[in-house]
């Protein structure tokens with residue numbers, strides 16, 4: 001794997017940009033903080049775009065520790081997480097993976113969409129996720145690395161999305177504290193929209209009503225409903241000059257479906273919720 005490919009799977013943040021904005025929805029901040037202090041791993045469950053990643057960024061900032069984020073996919077290997085020897089300038093050197101960085105530095109390692117990774121590549125997290133809190137570097141002769149204070153393992157997944165085959169193993173699940181996140185209630189989502197998109201209050205209200213109407217649809221054949229992320233994207237387009245109709249089609253109806261009939265249905269809703277603004 002080249003350095004560029006590696007950059008695709010991990011992003012490292014020391015929050016140089018200041019405190020990531022996060023509005024608590026229920027007790028997630030409290031539970032997250034207690035889990036981290038108690039040295040327990042965290043499993044964040046919730047639909048895509050509901051704030052899981054933002055919560056982790058916010059918490060890492062609060063704790064004052066670096067965050068190593070890995071977007072999981074099926075080609076991720078244990079070496080991608082733990083590290084590997086690479087040949088550079090005729091010399092073979094060991095390069096830590098994001099998990100090992102977090103273990104050594106006492107940071108948070110966030111495995112986003114963990115169910116996308118193959119089970120055999122994530123077994124390395126087991127001894128880290130339980131009371132042992134140590135990482136075994138198999139490729140370095142089995143060195144056992146105790147996690148530094150401040151280390152935290154966080155994984156996320158969307159329970160409504162993956163196939164049964166991709167379900168998280170019981171042995172992995174039982175090493176974690178679960179925090180369930182849903183979409184924020186209207187008053188909170190409104191404030192998020194105001195902060196993140198730059199729309200005014202009346203547009204925010206309309207977007208929220210539209211988003212909630214989509215979320216109320218039953219048996220609609222939509223695989224996903226409108227997330228906070230899609231509402232923010234629509235708001236941003238509006239703040240940059242698109243009409244509410246154009247923005248909502250581009251940022252909400254388009255991403256949610258490829259099906260003509262479903263798309264037309266969503267556009268009818270857009271016309272009713274966002275017309276005349």
Ligand code: ADP
Nearest residue numbers: 021022023048049050051052053054196228229
């Ligand atoms: P997920 O990781 O669940 O897919 P994200 O954390 O990327 O979703 O959330 C998508 C966007 O929604 C974020 O970039 C942020 O702008 C916004 N967001 C969602 N929930 C919150 C929240 N509770 N407070 C602040 N922003 C939020």
